[in-house]
Amino acid sequence: MRALSLMRCAPLFLAVCLGLSPARAGEPVVIVHPDSGVQSLTRDEVINLFMGRQKRLPSGRVAAPVEQAEPPATRARFYQLLVGKDLPDIHAYWARLLYSGQAQPPRQAASAEEVLELVAANKGAIGVMDGARVDRRVRVVLDLGK
């Protein structure tokens, strides 16, 4: 029995040894192009950009928001942390904005890699993706999981 529970603890133990907190893996982060002129963003600025209220980055560039759509858990966690809303509420919110002609929802990217590629290729892009998959091509401007 003791051996079994040690076995169960092993992945956690391993993760701690590697310096990874299990809670951190998969937490969404907000990223921009390294040359976007943006060093960091506040939560309110990110709310304005991803909820269709603001169309430009603080640097003045026209913003092109993009989200990692798969797996849906990343996006769900992002909106839960950002505005405390579930995905169905976010979808209904966008239906209202889109079909009243006010704004268009963020572009949906199929994977973390696609978000990375889109943001690395566009100085106005602002992306949301799994923090564990971020690399040097982009800059993290807000880490909501912190």
Added chain:
Amino acid sequence: MSFGMKAWITLTALMLPLTLPLTAQDADCGLKVSGFGTLGLALNSSDRAEYVREPTQPRGVLRSLNPSLDSRLGLQVNLNLGGDLSFVGQTISKYRFDHTFKPDISWAFLSYKPTSSIQARAGRLGFDVFQIADTRNVGYSYLWVRPPVDFFGPLMLSSLDGGDLTWTTSLHAGLSLRLKVAAGRTASIDKVPFDDKGNYVPLGGSKLFGAVAELDWRSLNLRVSYARAQPSEKFPAPITDLQNGLNAFALLLNDPRLAQQAKGVDFLENCFRYLSAGVNWQEGPFRVEAVGAQVRTGDGPIPDLKSGYLSVGYREGAFVPYFLASRIVSDPHPLYLGALPLLGPQAAALAAGVSSFIQHQRANQTTLALGLRWDFHPRAALKVQIDRIEGRPNDVMLWLNVRPGWEGKATVGSVTLDFVF
């Protein structure tokens, strides 16, 4: 079921499987086509008066399942014309004044957004005097099977040919203010059927002005709005006949007050003023919305209206059970008919006609509704709702083809499938 309805359902059925998967739209491409729709069924407990969703519907729901009340389909085109300029076009197919589902162009406008705080739009626009008024056909965007009839029933104007200007500013962290003014003429697509012979009251061409102030603070939204509409199109014969009759008797009896009433029955002489205030709050699982409005008419016998609704929902995973209460009250203006009822059958018939016309402009009723929204798919929701309506049987503004024995009470059951694509 008309041919139009059948074709429409087939079209929707064909589109659903193609469009429901979450499709990634290409942001680099300037053109984006999307849409929304509702398939609904409703049933009324009463066969004495027809329940309608909006006065533009020529027939309502009785004791048989009715698909026309809530079903509708919309298509929208967003065209990015570079940086600050974009075009939005929208067409909606729904049950309309002539018993068909012929699509109307609801919107076609150019939007110019030179800075993030200013937006100017020109063309055919949605008119959002009241909260959600410009998305009332997008069932997916709200909780209920349909916007509360007691509140939106009298608000017939949906589209505006003209322009609007919006200014948004951030006052403080998380606190933003939005001011908007709109001016133009009501679009000609709004037509209210008058009788079964195809006569309708045109609502297009009315001079319209509106202003909205909106305050957003985190999950709280406060909103105050004002609008003024000045009708400019002549009404169909049954109404003008009443006016001519009143004027003739005013001359005959040398009674200037009768002439005054004739003017009051004429919508051209009435300026309609709308005032509305609302609050919307979404925090955690709770979503609460409360809105009140007042419609003021001229000095004539057409009554003023007060209406409001309160909606409370609680999200539990994919389900949102909700409660909705709405109420409309008419403030009758005195109706003067002088000696008319005593002057023989012709004059008495005229008096009865005028009284009946005014009665059709009155509404006094309360609706309590319970419902459940189920978000079973990222692009679709299923809803069920039961409405209990109780009101004064003679004030029939919101009902159609009232038959003898109507007591002003009815229960309406509804199911809708709302989707976006």
